[in-house]
Structures are given as structure tokens and as C-alpha cells.
Amino acid sequence: xxxxxxxxxxxxxxxxxxxxxxxxxxxxxxxxxxxxxxxxxxxxxxxxxxxxxxxxxxxxxxxxxxxxxxxxxxxxxxxxxxxxxxxxxxxxxxxxxxxxxxxxxxxxxxxxxxxxxxxxxxxxxxxxxxxxxxxxxxxxxxxxxxxxxxxxxxxxxxxxxxxxxxxxxxxxxxxxxxxxxxxxxxxxxxxxxxxxxxxxxxxxxxxxxxxxxxxxxxxxxxxxxxxxxxxxxxxxxxxxxxxxxxxxxxxxxxxxxxxxxxxxxxxxxxxxxxxxxxxxxxxxxxxxxxxxxxxxxxxxxxxxxxxxxxxxxxxxxxxxxxxxxxxxxxxxxxxxxxxxxxxxxxxxxxxxxxxxxxxxxxxxxxxxxxxxxxxxxxxxxxxx
Numbered sequence: 001x002x003x004x005x006x007x008x009x010x011x012x013x014x015x016x017x018x019x020x021x022x023x024x025x026x027x028x029x030x031x032x033x034x035x036x037x038x039x040x041x042x043x044x045x046x047x048x049x050x051x052x053x054x055x056x057x058x059x060x061x062x063x064x065x066x067x068x069x070x071x072x073x074x075x076x077x078x079x080x081x082x083x084x085x086x087x088x089x090x091x092x093x094x095x096x097x098x099x100x101x102x103x104x105x106x107x108x109x110x111x112x113x114x115x116x117x118x119x120x121x122x123x124x125x126x127x128x129x130x131x132x133x134x135x136x137x138x139x140x141x142x143x144x145x146x147x148x149x150x151x152x153x154x155x156x157x158x159x160x161x162x163x164x165x166x167x168x169x170x171x172x173x174x175x176x177x178x179x180x181x182x183x184x185x186x187x188x189x190x191x192x193x194x195x196x197x198x199x200x201x202x203x204x205x206x207x208x209x210x211x212x213x214x215x216x217x218x219x220x221x222x223x224x225x226x227x228x229x230x231x232x233x234x235x236x237x238x239x240x241x242x243x244x245x246x247x248x249x250x251x252x253x254x255x256x257x258x259x260x261x262x263x264x265x266x267x268x269x270x271x272x273x274x275x276x277x278x279x280x281x282x283x284x285x286x287x288x289x290x291x292x293x294x295x296x297x298x299x300x301x302x303x304x305x306x307x308x309x310x311x312x313x314x315x316x317x318x319x320x321x322x323x324x325x326x327x328x329x330x331x332x333x334x335x336x337x338x339x340x341x342x343x344x345x346x347x348x349x350x351x352x353x354x355x356x357x358x359x360x361x362x363x364x365x366x367x368x369x370x371x372x373x374x375x376x377x378x379x380x381x382x383x384x
Contacts, residue, residue, distance in 0.1 A: 030142055032280045033357055034230050036270065037134055037158065037240045038263070040287035041116060042247035045301055046308030047293065047339060048256050049085070050099045050321065054078035057328035063295045065253055075099070079321045084260040087268040091312055092319060098311045098381065100348050101323040104289060104341035106372075110303035112247070115288030120158035122346065124371035133349070133368040134240055135161030140359050140367060141237060149229045149236035151222055159240050166236070168225070210245030211262025219243070219262035220269045227273025230281070241266070246287060250298035267312060279314030282356045282382075286310075286345060292337050293328055305338035309345060311352055317383045322348075344375055351377035 051069045052058050054077050059066045072080040073089070079101070081089050091097035107118040107126065114126035122133030135158070138146040150159050150167045159165045188194040211219045226239050243263065248255050263285070271278050290307030311318070326332050326340040334340040350365035354377055357364075361377040369375070 031145065031237070031357060032277070033237065034274070034277060034281040035137070035238045035353065035356060036226065036230070036281065036283045037238075038266070038283060038285045039116075039119070039156070039158070039240065039242055040246045040263075040285065041112070041242065041244045042287070043112065043115070043289050043291055043303055044246040044259075044287040044307060045248060045252065045256060045291040045304075046101060046103075046287075046306065047290070048248075048252065048301075049082050049260065050075070050101055050308045051080050051082070052078055052101070052325065052328065053080045055325070055328050057330075061293050061328050064299060065295055065301070068253060068257065075321055078323070078325065082257070082260050084257050085264045087264045087271075088310070088312065091267075091271075095319040095383075096312060096314055096316055098316050098318040099321045099323075100309045100311070100343055100378075101321060102306045102326055102339055102341055103286075103309050103343040103345050103348060104306045105345045107289065108305065110289065110305075112288060112303075117157065119286065119288045119345070120156060122369040122372075128371065131161035132156070132158035134158040134238060135163050135165060136367050137238060137353060138163040138165075140353070140357055140364065145237050147234075147236045148238040148240070149226075150240050150242075151226050151229070152240065152242040156240055156242060159238075168229070211243050211259045211266070213245075213262075216258070216262040216265045220265040223266035223269030224273050227270050231274060231277060248291070248300050249296070249302065250300040252295075252300040255300075281313045282316060282352060283312040284309065284349065284352065285312070286349075290339055293333060293339060294337065305334045306341040307339070309348060311348075311381060315356065315382050317381055322378070343378075344372075346372045347375050347378050348381075350375075351379055352381045355379075355382035 047062065048065055053069050053074065068082060069080045072083055074080045075092060088097055105118045106124045107115050117126045120132050121129035123129035138148055146163055148159055148165045150156055150165060152167065155165055155167045222241060226241055229236050230239055245259055267283065274281055286309040287307050290304040291301035292304045296302055324342040326342050332340060346369040350368055351361060353368065354361040354364035365372055365375060365377050
């Protein structure tokens, strides 16, 4: 684990080393690297995913939500991983998973729509940037390899921009109620052509819904599908997978456990499907904001601020939790209720992308997060 002093010190040492090291290129080098962004829509509870069991205030502050971590294997003296994340836990033990905690985008309010807009565009505020940082990442790759795929019902905002992006599903698939979709299915049942197209669209909708759906089997299928789209030599180099169901306002303990089990299955299927390419793949798992420290009256949590994020892959310098831990004592909380942000998500993503693709960090953060002036990308995220 990084404490405040070692985190700042590591950054200073890294900066000094960069001054004497050969500068990395600004894209254009042929690469076999793949990058996958798994978005957790709904504000995933970072405290319930990577729990600060070593914080004296943790058990009292989290109440029933702390029970899942009684006897859980620790990642280090401070943190323990949710027991549903078995595959991801093995990646951590093998040095291929890194967790960042108390992390947040620049957004400080608690609207899902606005928070996801900031997360996906890479702007400093909601609706200030019109394109997605993941689309701009394509500009860091050679034109012959600048290919991306969205495993989603529509192309997500993070992948929209000047670079062409493919989508697994028809982009016109509506976001409608289950009742309406059922009625449309009945309407198309007698039309052989429309019924086939609609069935394919509904299959994609199922793949990108809650992680707990169908006991996690949809999540596993999604991971396997993403791998198939990334494996071919002429396949995608960048992929985004949408996941939902992370808004745990009520009965969070059971709900979150199922969600995390689905995520774990998705990552496992992605790793298995990629085979040897896993060594050259980086997976980012992130959400728009976290959840309250305290449990609400329905055994859930409300919209919060800081959360946790994951970097997974064969080249990740894992086996550690990156955290300038602020603490959970009442006086340490953001606005008296939330985990306080101490690490910028922009800096984490930019540092990870720069090292993964071998691109100069300053130019990477300028391309992906143009409003992040003065933000230094996090270093030493990838094994050299």
C-alpha cells in the first residue's frame, strides 16, 4: 500500500528518472497492445469492493456491510478484497491486478447522468467536452491499428468522436421499459426478418444489463465476446464494455455480492479468451462516483464521491493497492458523509495509457483529458 509520504516520494523519483530517460514516442509505433474499459454504471461502492479493514473506523461506519470481510484474506495490512472476486484476487496474488482507492473524477456532485458524462468525456465538468477520452485514445495509435469496439446497445459517449468506432449492437436500439420491449417482440414475432434482427438486439441488451442477471452467465458471455472481438490481428485494439446494476440503494450486501461475482466472471472469461494476448492487454474498471460511508435505512448506501478502480492485465505492475488513504473517521469524510478523494482518476488513466502504449505521459493526458491542467499522470503502473 502507498501511504501519503511514499506516494508523493514515488512521484518525485519517477519525475527525476524521466528527466534522464529516453523520451517515449507520441504514438505511431506499431503495437500489439489491447485496452479494455469496463464501466460500472450506477456508482459502484469502492468501500464494499476493496474494504479498508485496517481503518479503525471501518467496522463501525459500515455496519452490516462490513460483515462480508470478516475473515476475508487481506491484500495488505489495510485492505481486503470482496470474497466474490476470486479470479481477480488470483490476478492480484500473481501481480497482475492493481487497485486504486479514494479515487474520483473531477466531478463532485451526485447525479448519475452528469457523473457519467464527466467520466466518459474526460472533461473537468459535465457537458463541457463533446467527445470521449477513449475515442481520443485512438489518436495515440497508428492509423492502421486505430480500431475500437463497443460491447453495448449503443456506442457509449466515451467512444464517440472523430475516429470511427464499431458497435456490437444496432445503434438505434431504444432504452425502453421491459413491458414495451416485450410488446415489440410480440409484434415482430410473425416477421422472419425483423424478428431475427430484434432477437439479436435483445440478446445484446441482456449482455450489457446488470452483472447479476442470469446468475452472472450474461457477464461471462460478455467477457468471452469481447475477447473474440480483440483477438484477430485485424480486430479491435480498444474495447469498452458497459455494465449496469451498481446503484445499490437498498439491500446492498446481497446485491453487491452478485454484481461483483458477475464482474469476476467477466474478467475471467476475457482473460481466458485472450489467451497469450492477455500479456499485452490492460483492463480498466471504473465508475462515475462512489457511495456513502454510512448505511442508509434500507441496508443500502446513497450516492457518494470517491470510490475504487482496478487495473488488470499481464503487464500491470500489480499486487498492490495505490492509496493515499484519507480515513473514515467522521472528521475525515468529504462533506461529512463520503470517502474523500485523494487520487485523481484522470491521472490514473492517463498514466496507465501512456505506459501501456509507450506514449509520452504529458501528451497523453493532454489528449485524453484536455482540461486537466497541472495534473501529473500516475507513474510506475506497468512492469518494464
